Amino acid sequence: MADIASLGVVEHPRTKARKRKLDPLWLALPGLGFLGLFLVWPTAQMLSVSVMDKVTGALTFAPFLRIWNGGPYLTVLSTTFQVALWTTVLCLVLGYPLAYWLSQKPAHQQRIAALFVLLPFWTSALIKNFSWLVLLGRNGIVAKTMAAIGLKGGDQLLFGRTTVIFAMVHTLLPLAVITMLPVMNQIDRRLTMAASTLGANGARAFWQVFFQPSIRGVASAGLLVLVASLGFFITPALVGGARETMIGQLIILQINELQNWQLGSALAAILLISTIAICFIYDRIFDLSAVTTGQGRPTKTNGPIRRAGLAMVNAAGLICGMIEEIWKRNIRGLRGGVLLSIYAWVMIALLLAPIIAFVPMAFTGSTFLSFPPPSWSGRWFEQFFASPLWLGAMTRSFGIGFATAAITLLIASMAAYGVARTRSRLGGIAFLLCLSPMMVPSIVIAIALFYLFARMGLVASNVGITIGHTVIAMPVVFMVMLATFKGYDWKLDAAASTLGAGRLRTFWRITLPLVAGGLAVGFVTGFLQSFEELTVALFVGGGIKTTLPKQMWDGILLQVSPVIAAASVVVLLVVIVMFAIIEIVQARRSPASGPAATRDS
């Protein structure tokens, strides 16, 4: 801790006198070292299989030629990218107004609304997809409602590309919103007010003053959603039709069923290379170093892309401004703000639908999941709490979750601090490295880790699962902490030191209390990532160290018993309690701490 404390007051980025000091980026080293050891190295080793001849070990590109020359692979790759692109675009378009709405709320309300938005992100993919199978099924409640009001096609809702994209947007929308939110929170509202004073109406002020700085958040949200959606496999398998095969499914088929590690690794390598290429193109267009440090390289004011973008934004502002004027003149009653609120609550209701539907399903009297349940009974909860298997799994999940959260929070915060405060151009690389666990399909991480752990004697140990979960939890916790540190006003530290406080004192009395909210969010995020993780638990646990999601998976494989629903209701309660704890902690600390409250107002 003392190390961090000594760096609590790094020199202010705008001070001209640059003392000879270590760049704060060195703080990212423990995190990067961890990822290097437990992600990059084992994954590289596994992927190297793809270019090694099975027998002689010589360099070969045979699997890549095979992918290129035929079979389902190229079609599946193109499907994967189309689905991922649609998912990304929809997440941004649907998520932006929601994030905007959230950013307008006072800090306390914002946190509660954000909890609603985030709940589906931490609910197991299996549960959500089975919920869709029940709700959107041929005889499901949606089909029946549609039939009752005379709408056709209610029995054809499942098993198509639209369903897959819908389910994926549903899963990733929270990620998009929560990435855009901190950036929007940092935009100075007084600018919009100033624009109004200068005669711009609401729409023009929004487009020409608010929209432009918020693009930074949109860009990073787009990248995260795109990268995350490339690796999906459970959703297309369960709610997709014949054509919706995604690359993740083929990787699992090759590695898990056909034991063709070479082809499987080659496919994984292609996925990884595409992801890195996307990041590179992204960097060209949006300047990722701006996303990370908030400063970026000086943009050329005359760059063609920038000019085109500005023209588009101005045009949008003009058109929307005109629409607003017409709207105001003709339809007086309904105001834009009300419409936005209605939209936001409809979105939140949609996000929560499959999760809330699970609550009554857990109290069903039947042995099957159905909505609404034919009769009521509490026996599934009795079964859950009477089973040593379920309780043992839950205890283990808690233990591993806390350990994962503590380790991840420590290394991710240090890395986030380093990246947020660095002036080095290496910051962008560190940023991408910290997000890299998102780019590697989890099945690849899991198998690669199994081989590494087998040599270290960590297979089927709680330590092994914890390390694996730390790798998986790293990106999201890192993003949370990065947003926190970037929202933090470093002038306060400078002020404290001017007033005579030492570095340690400044850290303990000023910095820590102010970022405490962010730390709490980071801890809970890490905990929940671990609490819901399946693939690593499946492999590294070796079937012996069973976590709660693994126990659910065992139960869901052959038959979905309502015990699963009962278990997920318990999980839901855990998540809500965790958030309640943050709320209480934050309320006690200071009413205006946390990332949501750091905006200037």
Next chain:
Amino acid sequence: MSATTRISRRKLLKAAGVAATGVALPAVWSGRASAAEQITVADVGGAPGAALRTAFYDPFEKATGIRVEGVAHESDPVTQFKVIVDTNSKLWDVCMVTPDDVLRLTQEKNYLEPLEITKGPDDELIPGALMPNWFGFSAYGIVMAYRTDVYKKEAPTGWADFWNTTKFPGRRGLYRNPKGVLESALLADGVDPKNLYPLDVDRAFKMMDKIRSEVAVWWTAGAQNTQILQNGEVDMADTWSARAFAAIDSGAPVNIVWKGLYSIDGWSIPLGTTKLKQAREFVKFSMQPERQAAYSSIVANGPSNLKAYKFITPERAKVLPTLPDNLAGLTVRDYAYWGKNYAAVSERFQEWLLMGGKK
């Protein structure tokens, strides 16, 4: 304020540490202490896992004093199996696998210990139940199921009816995997079950083209199969007999047509286990007709030892695939064929799926 919060932070960390070690410690003890008198058996988990405990694990401990720890393996255990043997981590002493898995576990490199068990003089095993390194104790039918509320007047009686969408209109469901599905297509085309293997893959895919537009659901997991039959998402589907029975058991109007294939779940011993003797003893134990009967009374899979039917009620026997009446319509799935051809056929199947399906 900050003093109290600092203490509470420290307390919290302490608590987390205690929780973490508390979780870790019992694992260390139980892993080492009872090394000799315990074996680890990897099974499919879930409801069958619980049934295995009642029918085999607990009685085995009573009879021999050897405790059986049941752990759930991955849905397809082969990769996990290989990784465990390759890394010499000795996690499992016995593992539940299918004959297809056995072939994949012996093709390039041998991963299995020989069983060295023989059937007793009174045992009556179904064809394909015992191999030198594998013993099958529980047979399942890869058959057809339909909704009785949809086909009230005339019920489909075989795979030809499944393909006959003019006589039996309605939504179909099929497994998203060529294993079993291609056989069904050939049976529907009138191929004699005796001449099924080696599969005429071209002919099978030609038949598949005919049904493609009628298949509403390509299911991927057993649970999904039960779910779509139970809630009427499809009117007719291929199924693993116990999965359809789970829907029937819950009161859904579903019936099974005993035409198609069967395959067997069984035990193999991972190479290099330190408890070979106990593991073999356990596999031998699972051949007992009383034990198999107990298992089939809970899980709707058929005993591989037909002597078990002496201990099963006639009513229960009707839903089991190895009851001679039901077994008559079933052919054992040729694991040797699939072991050799799965990779190529699977690639073709994936390609075929991408070309079309439900619009």
